Amino acid sequence: MMFKNELFQSLGWYLKKTNKDYPTIKYWIPLDILVSLILLGVNSAIPVFVVWALQSQFNFNGYASAMFGICLGLGLLSWFKGIYQTFLEWQNRSFRVQILVRDGLGFLKSNYEDSINPTIQSQRAASGERGYMSDNTGIDSLWPVTVKMMSGLVSIIAIAITTFLISWWVPLTVVVVTTISLVILMYLYRYQKKLKEQRSALMHERNYYSKQAFDLEAGKDIRLYHLRGSYHQKIDENHRRWAILTEKMRRLFFKSMAWVSFLNILQLAIVYLPLVFLVTQGQLTLTVFTLLFTLLGNLNTLTKDSSRNFSLLIDASADIVEARKYLDYVDDVLDQDDQVDSDEVIEEVQTITFEQVSYHYPNSEQETIKDVSFTVKKGEAIALVGMNGAGKTTLVSLLMGLLKPTSGRILVNDIAQNQLSMKQYQSFFSPVFQENAVMAATIQTNITLNNTSDLTIDDVCEQSELKSDVERLPKHLQTHLTQYLEDDGINLSGGQAQKVMLARALYKNGDVLILDEPTAALDAIAESHLYQSYHQLVQHKISFFISHRLASTKFTDRIMFVKQGRLVDEGTHEKLMQTNADYRHLYNVQSQYYQEEEGNHGSI
Numbered sequence: 001m002m003f004k005n006e007l008f009q010s011l012g013w014y015l016k017k018t019n020k021d022y023p024t025i026k027y028w029i030p031l032d033i034l035v036s037l038i039l040l041g042v043n044s045a046i047p048v049f050v051v052w053a054l055q056s057q058f059n060f061n062g063y064a065s066a067m068f069g070i071c072l073g074l075g076l077l078s079w080f081k082g083i084y085q086t087f088l089e090w091q092n093r094s095f096r097v098q099i100l101v102r103d104g105l106g107f108l109k110s111n112y113e114d115s116i117n118p119t120i121q122s123q124r125a126a127s128g129e130r131g132y133m134s135d136n137t138g139i140d141s142l143w144p145v146t147v148k149m150m151s152g153l154v155s156i157i158a159i160a161i162t163t164f165l166i167s168w169w170v171p172l173t174v175v176v177v178t179t180i181s182l183v184i185l186m187y188l189y190r191y192q193k194k195l196k197e198q199r200s201a202l203m204h205e206r207n208y209y210s211k212q213a214f215d216l217e218a219g220k221d222i223r224l225y226h227l228r229g230s231y232h233q234k235i236d237e238n239h240r241r242w243a244i245l246t247e248k249m250r251r252l253f254f255k256s257m258a259w260v261s262f263l264n265i266l267q268l269a270i271v272y273l274p275l276v277f278l279v280t281q282g283q284l285t286l287t288v289f290t291l292l293f294t295l296l297g298n299l300n301t302l303t304k305d306s307s308r309n310f311s312l313l314i315d316a317s318a319d320i321v322e323a324r325k326y327l328d329y330v331d332d333v334l335d336q337d338d339q340v341d342s343d344e345v346i347e348e349v350q351t352i353t354f355e356q357v358s359y360h361y362p363n364s365e366q367e368t369i370k371d372v373s374f375t376v377k378k379g380e381a382i383a384l385v386g387m388n389g390a391g392k393t394t395l396v397s398l399l400m401g402l403l404k405p406t407s408g409r410i411l412v413n414d415i416a417q418n419q420l421s422m423k424q425y426q427s428f429f430s431p432v433f434q435e436n437a438v439m440a441a442t443i444q445t446n447i448t449l450n451n452t453s454d455l456t457i458d459d460v461c462e463q464s465e466l467k468s469d470v471e472r473l474p475k476h477l478q479t480h481l482t483q484y485l486e487d488d489g490i491n492l493s494g495g496q497a498q499k500v501m502l503a504r505a506l507y508k509n510g511d512v513l514i515l516d517e518p519t520a521a522l523d524a525i526a527e528s529h530l531y532q533s534y535h536q537l538v539q540h541k542i543s544f545f546i547s548h549r550l551a552s553t554k555f556t557d558r559i560m561f562v563k564q565g566r567l568v569d570e571g572t573h574e575k576l577m578q579t580n581a582d583y584r585h586l587y588n589v590q591s592q593y594y595q596e597e598e599g600n601h602g603s604i
């Protein structure tokens with residue numbers, strides 16, 4: 001049976017995971033079985049004792065003392081049960097939080113390609129929602145319910161054996177009815193599993209809308225483009241579908257529980273009526289009847305609880321199977337220690353070579369980079385040029401090891417990328433990305449991050465044109481950025497943020513400088529200064545400069561022209577102007593615009 005395997009696997013996984021930090025968790029079962037059996041025995045014995053005492057004209061004082069002693073013992077035992085259950089539930093919850101933290105750590109350590117892989121990310125959302133994100137998820141209920149289920153089952157067996165000794169058909173009836181209840185619950189489980197999968201997909205979608213709606217960066221667009229209404233609509237629609245599914249699940253649950261309860265009532269009628277008949281016929285003493293009556297009452301409650309617990313358990317186990325699809329991946333990620341067999345160490349990058357590199361994104365069949373080969377040497381300044389979507393950013397992401405070629409090789413100093421540890425490999429690069437990743441920290445921390453450098457922070461502020469901007473701020477380099485963590489934090493303008501990104505890259509001082517549209521937000525003066533100092537910035541380095549302002553590419557030694565993922569041409573600006581019609585066309589369209597602008601200004 002599929003769910004049986006799933007259940008054992010989930011329990012095995014849980015015990016293995018908790019064994020290190022919470023080794024006592026497994027003793028919950030024997031402890032709870034023991035306490036439950038004692039409670040069951042004493043609880044069943046009390047009415048029998050009362051009936052027996054009444055029938056044998058027992059001395060009242062002795063009777064009262066015995067009752068007081070029993071009740072005191074019961075009270076203490078129940079108190080003890082409450083204490084150890086609270087303690088072990090706390091352990092279980094701590095473990096759930098530990099898993100939640102592990103998910104975050106795994107995400108941070110995973111490679112960039114996985115972080116943009118939609119399949120892995122939707123798996124992550126489903127895993128959290130069903131496994132560990134909140135109370136009543138898989139991890140929250142698996143072990144507590146297993147413990148209750150186990151002590152319930154042992155108690156059921158104990159009652160079955162005792163009652164079997166008195167009358168064989170009584171436990172048989174209970175077994176038949178319980179089996180029918182289980183079959184009903186299995187149907188419930190299968191159907192609920194399907195509904196839960198649909199609900200996970202909705203949850204993923206809702207998370208996206210909520211994230212966007214509350215995202216500070218999107219705040220201006222949402223207000224000025226009147227997007228509030230459409231966000232509400234989308235969230236409402238998502239919630240409506242969610243509510244329908246949840247309602248379906250709830251109704252199904254109630255219906256199944258109604259059947260289980262009906263069977264229980266039927267069971268009581270089948271069992272009790274013949275017993276009462278036997279007492280009236282004098283074939284059963286009142287004491288034995290009371291014992292059977294109490295035991296069967298307990299049995300009824302226990303089977304009902306166990307049926308419910310069983311359904312919760314298979315539910316929790318299915319949730320954990322789903323959660324593990326991502327959690328096992330997290331384990332792999334966290335276990336990888338970024339060690340490679342070879343102990344190659346590169347002191348300085350002399351050459352970078354692409355050998356027939358191709359790449360397609362994880363969710364796409366189509367190749368974004370096609371069969372690209374080139375070699376770049378230390379000191380060379382390269383411009384990557386091409387239309388929007390040609391593949392320039394993808395190419396430099398491959399270069400920096402953020403993406404891995406789907407075929408072909410990338411070599412540094414003739415050593416293949418996979419022969420070097422990723423930590424060493426990524427230390428070669430100082431990138432400025434198109435997106436300004438401003439952190440909630442001081443300007444200084446935003447520039448230095450965790451790097452040590454041969455350059456001073458003053459040097460890089462000057463080279464990146466940031467110095468005068470910083471000097472105007474009251475706390476200078478100690479000014480906090482963004483208001484996420486500090487109320488007096490400031491927001492930089494787009495151009496200032498871009499300068500901070502450039503200062504960050506220069507401070508890291510890697511052997512390869514990668515500038516992806518570094519001047520897009522700069523004012524004309526800052527841009528012009530950057531061009532003038534470009535040669536000095538990239539001296540003794542390899543540099544890749546991506547820009548749509550083709551005039552800027554004249555400052556580089558070699559232009560690589562990318563078209564639809566292919567490196568179609570390379571050479572100096574003059575050479576490409578002569579040999580490449582696409583490049584010439586791009587350049588002419590742009591320079592014509594500038595000439596017209598100049599002409600217009602001239603005539604004013």
Ligand SMILES: Nc1ncnc2c1ncn2[C@@H]1O[C@H](COP(=O)(O)OP(=O)(O)OP(=O)(O)O)[C@@H](O)[C@H]1O
Nearest residue numbers: 116361364368386387388389390391392393394395
């Ligand atoms: N995560 C992704 N998954 C699937 N396709 C992607 C992903 N990122 C980019 N692409 C696709 O890859 C192609 C190349 O994108 P890339 O960002 O490399 O182009 P680009 O030359 O840098 O463009 P631009 O000049 O506009 O910055 C585009 O068609 C883009 O849609």
